[in-house]
Amino acid sequence: MIKTRTWIIIIAVIAAVAAAAAIAVRFFLPAGTTAEIVKDGKVLYRIDLDRVTEEYKIEIGDEDGDRNTVTVRPGMIAVTAADCPDKICVAAGWASGERPYPIVCMPHRLTVRITSGDAGADAEAR
């Protein structure tokens, strides 16, 4: 049978390893990726995409009846449905820290933009 003292040491070691791991994760993860949902120039939502654990949707509507569905997933964000005529916003796909280019719905004056992250490129031709 293992003595109480030994248990305490084992638990202390596990705790120390866990703490070190937590610190390591903090240091080695890339800088947090934040997304902003902007309508008519006003920031409606600011979302830390690295803290998102499961998918959820945000419905953005206005008094003109304009509708956009924004889907948030761990590390990424997209406009997944819209009732605008051209649906360029939906075709733009997912924005993320690696692909931090703005998604825009001109007819509804809506922008989803990534405010941090590193693409390795300055802009995207598309």
Place this chain on the structure above:
Amino acid sequence: MDTYMSVRTYGTDAGDQVKAEAARLETLFSVTDKDSEISALNRDGEVKASADTLKLVGESLRISRATGGALDVTVYPAVRAWGFTTGENRVPSKEELAKITEKIGYEGVRIEKGTIRIPKGAGVDLGAVAKGYLSDRAAAILKENGVSSALIDLGGNIGALGSRPDGSPWRIAVRDPAGDGSVGTVEASDLFVVTSGGYERYFNDASGRRIWHIIDPATASPADSGLLSATVVGKSGTTADGLSTAVFVMGEERAVGLWRETRDFEMILVTSGGEIVITDGLKDAFTREEDSGYTLRIVS
């Protein structure tokens, strides 16, 4: 211009002047604004045009001649028939398309003493060149203001003025037309990088076939040349914009032929066969994205 505009400059507020210029050009070129010069031309068959409209229509005709009509600003009746300006997408019948094809033809556009004329039933849409023209104007305004380093992003239509503030070239990712990432990155200084692709604006017909907004003037139907996207790199924003559409319509063989003849632009083609085809002049400037799944081929 129906697009998102971002101008990043360092140490100046010339960006505001660029925005004002964008708004001014929109009032001249827009096909959806009833009061624009282009709307007047489409309605009346002629318009006494401003210097900017004359210049841009003239440039478009020059690109049309150089590309054997692969770029043609008179595709507007076709763009309208497929519903790309109204948002009410539809598939026109064969008979309707045959009639529309007869109305398309840049040769019918006449510019005389400041007046532009088009034949009855014809229509002009500058959508394939307007953003390029604005990026040229933006670059000129920034330079006049002493800006030596700027990145102009007009909805993915990129103008790289000078180099990055640290002196290295700007790095422009080229979107993967079949996915969410990029096919690679091209380094650019004092160059315009413009991509045309079927993924930008499209709808699916009843059978699920993707109908995209880039129209082949010869058929009045979506271009089907074996390319998923065409990126043109060049010294003029207007030319790069117009050529990217033309190259997408022409397909690899004709486009490479044009490049060999002129050598005044470079290009990155993404083919439906899973290849990235780049012209020789980009072999040092272009880096393929390792995990993009495409193979790289250089033509010379």
